[in-house]
Amino acid sequence: MALVIVGFLVVIVLLESDGLASWANHLEIGPLRTVAVPVTAAVQKTLHPLGVAAIRDRALEALARVGWTDDAALLAKAANPPHTCDLPGASGCAPSAASNISNPAFTTGSGANTPDHSAHNPFLNAPGARTPLLGDVPRTTVLAPMPPVEPGKPRVVVLTGDSMMAVGLSAELMREAAGDKNLRIVKAFRSGTGLARPEVFNWMDEYPAMLGEVKPDVVIVAIGANDGQGFVVDGKVLPYGSEEWRKVYQERIAEFLAMVEEGGPRVVWVGLPPMRGHIYDEKITDLNRITYTVVSQSPQATWWNPVPYVGDDAGKYREYVTLDGGQTIKIRSSDGIHLSDEGAGLLTSVLLKWLDPPAPTANGAVAAPAAAPAVQARPAVKHKKHASRKAKG
Amino acid sequence: MLFPTVEYALFFLVVLAVAWSLYRFPTAHKSFLLLASYIFYGFWNWAYIPLLFGISLFSGLVAQRIQRSQTISARKCWLAAGVTVCLATLGYYKYTGFLLTTLLQVWGRFAPPPHIQVYSPLLPLGISFFIFHAISLLCDCYRGKVREPVNLGDALLYVAFFPQLIAGPILRASRFLPQLAIRRNPNSIRVNRAFLLIVGGLFKKVVISNMLATRLVEPVFAVPQSFGAWDTLLAVYGYAAQIYCDFSGYTDIAIGCALLLGYRFPRNFNAPYTATDPQDFWRRWHISLSSWLRDYLYFPLGGSRKGKLRTYINLMVTMLLGGLWHGAAWTFVAWGGLHGFYLVVHRLWSRIGWRPLVRWRATTAWRWASRILLFHAVCAGWVFFRASSFATAYTVFGRLTVPGTATLATGPVLIVLFLGLAGQYMPPRWRNGFEIELGRWPALARGAVLAVAIATIEILGPTGVAPFIYFQF
Numbered sequence: 001m002a003l004v005i006v007g008f009l010v011v012i013v014l015l016e017s018d019g020l021a022s023w024a025n026h027l028e029i030g031p032l033r034t035v036a037v038p039v040t041a042a043v044q045k046t047l048h049p050l051g052v053a054a055i056r057d058r059a060l061e062a063l064a065r066v067g068w069t070d071d072a073a074l075l076a077k078a079a080n081p082p083h084t085c086d087l088p089g090a091s092g093c094a095p096s097a098a099s100n101i102s103n104p105a106f107t108t109g110s111g112a113n114t115p116d117h118s119a120h121n122p123f124l125n126a127p128g129a130r131t132p133l134l135g136d137v138p139r140t141t142v143l144a145p146m147p148p149v150e151p152g153k154p155r156v157v158v159l160t161g162d163s164m165m166a167v168g169l170s171a172e173l174m175r176e177a178a179g180d181k182n183l184r185i186v187k188a189f190r191s192g193t194g195l196a197r198p199e200v201f202n203w204m205d206e207y208p209a210m211l212g213e214v215k216p217d218v219v220i221v222a223i224g225a226n227d228g229q230g231f232v233v234d235g236k237v238l239p240y241g242s243e244e245w246r247k248v249y250q251e252r253i254a255e256f257l258a259m260v261e262e263g264g265p266r267v268v269w270v271g272l273p274p275m276r277g278h279i280y281d282e283k284i285t286d287l288n289r290i291t292y293t294v295v296s297q298s299p300q301a302t303w304w305n306p307v308p309y310v311g312d313d314a315g316k317y318r319e320y321v322t323l324d325g326g327q328t329i330k331i332r333s334s335d336g337i338h339l340s341d342e343g344a345g346l347l348t349s350v351l352l353k354w355l356d357p358p359a360p361t362a363n364g365a366v367a368a369p370a371a372a373p374a375v376q377a378r379p380a381v382k383h384k385k386h387a388s389r390k391a392k393g
Numbered sequence: 394m395l396f397p398t399v400e401y402a403l404f405f406l407v408v409l410a411v412a413w414s415l416y417r418f419p420t421a422h423k424s425f426l427l428l429a430s431y432i433f434y435g436f437w438n439w440a441y442i443p444l445l446f447g448i449s450l451f452s453g454l455v456a457q458r459i460q461r462s463q464t465i466s467a468r469k470c471w472l473a474a475g476v477t478v479c480l481a482t483l484g485y486y487k488y489t490g491f492l493l494t495t496l497l498q499v500w501g502r503f504a505p506p507p508h509i510q511v512y513s514p515l516l517p518l519g520i521s522f523f524i525f526h527a528i529s530l531l532c533d534c535y536r537g538k539v540r541e542p543v544n545l546g547d548a549l550l551y552v553a554f555f556p557q558l559i560a561g562p563i564l565r566a567s568r569f570l571p572q573l574a575i576r577r578n579p580n581s582i583r584v585n586r587a588f589l590l591i592v593g594g595l596f597k598k599v600v601i602s603n604m605l606a607t608r609l610v611e612p613v614f615a616v617p618q619s620f621g622a623w624d625t626l627l628a629v630y631g632y633a634a635q636i637y638c639d640f641s642g643y644t645d646i647a648i649g650c651a652l653l654l655g656y657r658f659p660r661n662f663n664a665p666y667t668a669t670d671p672q673d674f675w676r677r678w679h680i681s682l683s684s685w686l687r688d689y690l691y692f693p694l695g696g697s698r699k700g701k702l703r704t705y706i707n708l709m710v711t712m713l714l715g716g717l718w719h720g721a722a723w724t725f726v727a728w729g730g731l732h733g734f735y736l737v738v739h740r741l742w743s744r745i746g747w748r749p750l751v752r753w754r755a756t757t758a759w760r761w762a763s764r765i766l767l768f769h770a771v772c773a774g775w776v777f778f779r780a781s782s783f784a785t786a787y788t789v790f791g792r793l794t795v796p797g798t799a800t801l802a803t804g805p806v807l808i809v810l811f812l813g814l815a816g817q818y819m820p821p822r823w824r825n826g827f828e829i830e831l832g833r834w835p836a837l838a839r840g841a842v843l844a845v846a847i848a849t850i851e852i853l854g855p856t857g858v859a860p861f862i863y864f865q866f
Contacts, residue, residue: 001413001584001653005406007840015848023399059852068805070608070855171615178618276512312510319512320494326501330494334516341781
């Protein structure tokens, strides 16, 4: 058995040196990463001349070309193969932030893979990138009314974010909007991602690839539940919550926001709901402050607080909501983090009324905007078939 | 720690090396495996290690009391106490939220429900499995199937042994404890078989299950309203293949890892979609659970010994509780009930002794017809199992009648769907033959082949690793 394992280890390291380096870079900041990054980078550098990694890359691109992958960025890369360099700094290579990020394996030492935003990022000076942090987020926020949808021209709504969008919210929105010819919903979300660590999943690459030719009228963002972690910038570990960390994270939020605002869509940034775990909830409150600070600087975007719908009277986590009809629903999933479908329904009923407001009446008046409930302390809740029911808290 | 990750690979290689270096010292060997199992579990959440340790210790102590008791009534008392505590623990962690929601919903129909703020407890990973292991230890001791006095260390390792800790297969104490009593022999390990199981399991999970989940099943079950009949039908077939490949893939890896450590786990799947009747299906699907339910629930209820009606009731009760074991939701109960119904109908059908029918049943044509019929009946059950609510399940069924094109039927999806379903018809002799052939190769070459296979799986699999479906149970 020992010889089999030796044979296995030798060949797997040879074949997967890139993958191992990538794995090490994806690890959370901690002792394992501190050891794994330099070791795997050294192995990768040693084995790189053999060219196995290039074969692997070509295999992945070939698979993408035949539709084997659904990774939007990889598909785009396969469709338009860029002029790539095997090693950073090779002659004739035009480095880009995107290529640096999506090749975390090419790092040497701790965090050299961090993209150089200042050199290449067109969104660096996005509003809010350097605004001092605002205080507590507002409990209620107003979604400025949308004009009624023009007949025959459905409103294109892009849903983007991490699992906070993927679990509950997106499915509920799509289900509720399935019969609505005024809305066209486009999925551009990915679980297990975030904005804190572009070397793990780079939204600046992936979002445009996911969107393709789509020109959104509205973008709904729900992201950040995985962002309460440290990261590395220019070889320096920035612990979560430090001043430097906040500054960089704020910049990343601003860049992402500027990107999703391209083309002029309205943006609704759904704040993170209160969480069950006390320590985690404090992180989420902090992250909400940062996103609110950035988003509130943009006239195109609204930071929308879900607390009136899914929080308790004190704005904290709650698991059950009793509707006016007496029905009690469980609004959170069993992990204490995500919304259940029914909990998401409390938000989507409001969002859908806002997205597709009633057309003007015969005398030209427009009915009261559906989004108005967003400012109510105890919001009107339309949940599935219980349109008239209201949450009691 | 998920099996198809670098973290697990590193962990397992270290455990393998250290465990075999200690095999001459059984106590140290087993203590190390126990420590490794707690580290494995702690990767998910250290906070629940006391629960795992507590249940293991408790069941070990009660098992000892059962063995030492002189009278049947004393043994019964200890058994009842042990099983009650185990089930109460499972009930508290797994069913509190479910019961509370149901209670409040029923209450709301008659009177305004109270405005209470309660939290259902977080579900510890693998609790359904380690509680069933603990119960198996108690029952096997009660029945005298564990002949040697239970050693507490062995009991702790039996419940917590990491390859089976999270999602089975469910081991019987009477079959696993004797393995702990003998010294490991490194020369008796079927290394090639273990590697084939691990590689096959990884392929099923990483390539087939993950691709079907992300490209076919999740889109349709999230918003069935957006899809027509062909996509919906493919998604239902896709889920049948996904759940099989996901779960059998997990248990294949578990069995392979245990085998490399020198332990034998029971087979958990045997080409279930080739079954020709519901009883046959349950002899092939999640065998360790179905035999557990049979031995520790169906038989104690009376099995088929107390008349026809009682047999049918026992079947229904067993399957309903089996459904509830899978998840704290009424959709799982419906899934179990549907399978109970299938079993009852099959019993009634089997009793018909009309000669032409009996002869017809023996034909190949009938076997294939019943295979196809059963597969679709099982698929109907999977709709309830997968759907987040009855409304979604009914919508899925409804969409099967709505014309539409197969927008999700891409080449890769159809290939993995075919592999997931048709792979069950692969003759067992192929794998055995490959194992024998592999055995003729030099050891280093075998390792290289294994590495190439795993690298290929890594390239073919979608990015990211989805958790195993059965982790939630």
